Each structure stands twice: as C-alpha cells, then as structure tokens.
Amino acid sequence: MTNISKKKWISVSASINNDKAIKFLYTNFSQQILGTHETDDNIVFYFNYNQKNIIKNKNLTDCSIKELKYENWHQGFIEYFKPLEINDQFTIIPEWHKPKKYSEKYIIIKPGMAFGTGTHETTQLILNELQYYISSNDNVLDLGSGSGILAIGAIKCGAKNVDCYEYDVDCETNFYENMKLNSISNFSFSIKNVLSITNFSYDCIVANINETVLIDLLPIIKKNRNNNSTVILSGIIKSYKNKMISLIESLNFNLVKCVKKGEWICLVIN
CATH class of the missing domain: 3.40.50.150 (Vaccinia Virus protein VP39)
Incomplete structure (x- = not known):
C-alpha cells in the first residue's frame, strides 16, 4: 500500500472568468480531475502529481499550478471546505466544523482527497x-x-x-x-x-x-x-x-x- 503521507498532488487555479482554460481542463482532463472547488475569484482543480508536466506543457493562460503535499492538502481544505448544503436532505459538514445542533441531514466528512x-x-x-x-x-x-x-x-x-x-x-x-x-x-x-x-x-x-x-x-x-x-x-x-x-x-x-x-x-x- 502506498504511504499516503508521502504522496503529492497539484492544484491548478483558473480565474472564474477564464472560460477557455476551464473548458479545456474539463474537456481534456475529465478522467484525471480528482476534485474542484470554487472561491469568489477562481476555480481550483486537483490532480495527481503525475499530471503536472502534462498540464504545464499546455501553456494555459492565466492559470497557476501549485504542488501539494499531504500535510498542506488538509490545511487547504480547512480554508476552503465549508459546510455545503446539497438540498433539503443533505448538508456536508467538515469534521472540524462544530455546528451548534446536530441534524440527521449532516454528512460529516474528513477530507482524504x-x-x-x-x-x-x-x-x-x-x-x-x-x-x-x-x-x-x-x-x-x-x-x-x-x-x-x-x-x-x-x-x-x-x-x-x-x-x-x-x-x-x-x-x-x-x-x-x-x-x-x-x-x-x-x-x-x-x-x-x-x-x-x-x-x-x-x-x-x-x-x-x-x-x-x-x-x-x-x-x-x-x-x-x-x-x-x-x-x-x-x-x-x-x-x-x-x-x-x-x-x-x-x-x-x-x-x-x-x-x-x-x-x-x-x-x-x-
């Protein structure tokens, strides 16, 4: 079994208005995308580390690529992973978020990826x-x-x-x-x-x-x-x-x- 603490990933950040880069990543790397999240200004895509040079060689305009190790992967999610309401049935709650009152609709998740x-x-x-x-x-x-x-x-x-x-x-x-x-x-x-x-x-x-x-x-x-x-x-x-x-x-x-x-x-x- 791989020692996950030694694994690395990359994040690719594109401006929310960078339609060309976003469409390119979704169309050409749909099978490699591990996950995404949106901030007010950007969409961030996550990939295994072996995709770094492949994506870098595409010369995507106005995109930034960062390396992520296991220890700062979780720290990134503490910043960006907030409670997320899916519908009336489910709300995703990160494990570090402490709601005032528990609800059966909560799905509590510790991000491993x-x-x-x-x-x-x-x-x-x-x-x-x-x-x-x-x-x-x-x-x-x-x-x-x-x-x-x-x-x-x-x-x-x-x-x-x-x-x-x-x-x-x-x-x-x-x-x-x-x-x-x-x-x-x-x-x-x-x-x-x-x-x-x-x-x-x-x-x-x-x-x-x-x-x-x-x-x-x-x-x-x-x-x-x-x-x-x-x-x-x-x-x-x-x-x-x-x-x-x-x-x-x-x-x-x-x-x-x-x-x-x-x-x-x-x-x-x-």
Missing part, C-alpha cells in the same frame, strides 16, 4: 438523486466509493445495507474514518476492480466513476443482475452524453432521467 468531500459536481449530482430512488430497507451497491460519502447518503435515505467497492487503496483509511464519524455500521468495504464484480442484483446501484470505466461496466451490470434495480451514474463529462445514452439504449436499459451540473451529467437508468 478532494474527490469525495462533496465539492465535486458529480458527487453532488448523485447525492441529490438518492432521496428519489432509495427506499427503506433497500440494499445498495456503491461502486467507486472513495470517501464513502455516497454510502453515507444512501444509509441516511433509509438503505438497509451498502456494499462498497473501491479500486484505490489510498481511500481505505479515509473511508472508515468517515463511516465512524457518521456512526454508520451497516456496510461492507472491499478493494476491488469494479469490472470484476459479478453480482449486481441490488435495489439501487450508484457509480461515480469516469465514463471510460462506465462504458465497460454497463454491459457487465446488464448481464449479471436479475432484477430491475435503479442505476445512478455520474463521473460523465457532458460531451460524452450522447455516447453514453446510445450505449444505454443499445443495452435495453430505460433512461429515467438526465441531470446536469456544470460540465458534468448524471444519468438514472433501470
């Missing part, structure tokens, strides 16, 4: 849909669990149990930390490639994974489920919308809903 704090549009899109598609006593499958934020949301919507799968071993410690912070116990967690899973017979499946993996995953879900479960997909850049819908139709899934936030979309199918 940008992706999974609720700041990324794809996470927000799925969180917003959970209330409509999860019922009491549902069994839920969470693919690409990351910080565990969607599993926590599913339990708070009434799910009986959530089985969680994540490929990145660096997420494991943070996942368990967040489950403990939210007093969640009815879950399982495995480090596993989602493309190797063979049981998809759940009441609801959530997958916040980049679109290239989803393209390979959907035929596997279709082949290996024996019910009409609802599947909520995100991690899809909007330029992939038509390609994804064509695949969904070719596999005889029913497209229930398509919602958009920023440069990203969420598809609900059954």
Whole structure:
C-alpha cells in the first residue's frame, strides 16, 4: 500500500472568468480531475502529481499550478471546505466544523482527497438523486466509493445495507474514518476492480466513476443482475452524453432521467 503521507498532488487555479482554460481542463482532463472547488475569484482543480508536466506543457493562460503535499492538502481544505448544503436532505459538514445542533441531514466528512468531500459536481449530482430512488430497507451497491460519502447518503435515505467497492487503496483509511464519524455500521468495504464484480442484483446501484470505466461496466451490470434495480451514474463529462445514452439504449436499459451540473451529467437508468 502506498504511504499516503508521502504522496503529492497539484492544484491548478483558473480565474472564474477564464472560460477557455476551464473548458479545456474539463474537456481534456475529465478522467484525471480528482476534485474542484470554487472561491469568489477562481476555480481550483486537483490532480495527481503525475499530471503536472502534462498540464504545464499546455501553456494555459492565466492559470497557476501549485504542488501539494499531504500535510498542506488538509490545511487547504480547512480554508476552503465549508459546510455545503446539497438540498433539503443533505448538508456536508467538515469534521472540524462544530455546528451548534446536530441534524440527521449532516454528512460529516474528513477530507482524504478532494474527490469525495462533496465539492465535486458529480458527487453532488448523485447525492441529490438518492432521496428519489432509495427506499427503506433497500440494499445498495456503491461502486467507486472513495470517501464513502455516497454510502453515507444512501444509509441516511433509509438503505438497509451498502456494499462498497473501491479500486484505490489510498481511500481505505479515509473511508472508515468517515463511516465512524457518521456512526454508520451497516456496510461492507472491499478493494476491488469494479469490472470484476459479478453480482449486481441490488435495489439501487450508484457509480461515480469516469465514463471510460462506465462504458465497460454497463454491459457487465446488464448481464449479471436479475432484477430491475435503479442505476445512478455520474463521473460523465457532458460531451460524452450522447455516447453514453446510445450505449444505454443499445443495452435495453430505460433512461429515467438526465441531470446536469456544470460540465458534468448524471444519468438514472433501470
């Protein structure tokens, strides 16, 4: 397992009015973006360190690139990660924020990485849909669990149990930390490639994974489920919308809903 304390990342900051650079990053690096957040003046994108020279060589106008180590990654989030209301159902609360009164709508998160704090549009899109598609006593499958934020949301919507799968071993410690912070116990967690899973017979499946993996995953879900479960997909850049819908139709899934936030979309199918 990688020693996460020795890992490095980069942040790329673009002016909120720098439409050209923002569109370029979303379009060309959608699969590499770990997370984003907005300030009053900028949009900040986070990437693994191995993207530094690739992005630097693109000579993006009016963008700044900074290196981040594990110890100052968290410090950056203390500055920028504030309570975030998703909808009437959920508000994301950083672990260091002490609300005067606890609410069941709070999802308490310790940031282990940008992706999974609720700041990324794809996470927000799925969180917003959970209330409509999860019922009491549902069994839920969470693919690409990351910080565990969607599993926590599913339990708070009434799910009986959530089985969680994540490929990145660096997420494991943070996942368990967040489950403990939210007093969640009815879950399982495995480090596993989602493309190797063979049981998809759940009441609801959530997958916040980049679109290239989803393209390979959907035929596997279709082949290996024996019910009409609802599947909520995100991690899809909007330029992939038509390609994804064509695949969904070719596999005889029913497209229930398509919602958009920023440069990203969420598809609900059954």
